[in-house]
Amino acid sequence: MHLMELRKQNKLKVGIKQSARAVNDGRVATLFVAKDCEKHVVRNIVDSAKEKNIQIVYVESMKKLGEACGIDVGAATAVIIK
Structure with missing residues (x-):
């Protein structure tokens, strides 16, 4: 999934x-x-995701992740719910 498609996710x-x-x-x-x-x-959330076989996508920066999510601040993590 392309990073900029994140904000389109419900x-x-x-x-x-x-x-x-x-x-x-x-x-x-x-x-x-x-x-x-x-x-x-x-560390804990990444370890939990690996245990549950959840796909992990690494994003270049907190700023870019925040922008992709449609917020004005940086974000360390984001998830798409099944």
Whole structure:
């Protein structure tokens, strides 16, 4: 999926807390992670996604991920809900 198609998704959750909750509930199709966020911030959610065989897409920066999600600030993670 192209990054700029994210904002067109109806079932999009943005941010660590919402993304982690969705991953833990097993409701995620794809996890997007910004490469420039601190690794300790996203380590648990990435590990959980790998355990559940969820597709992980790495995005160049938090700023680009935020823009792709249609928000004015950077985002460390975003998920598309199944």
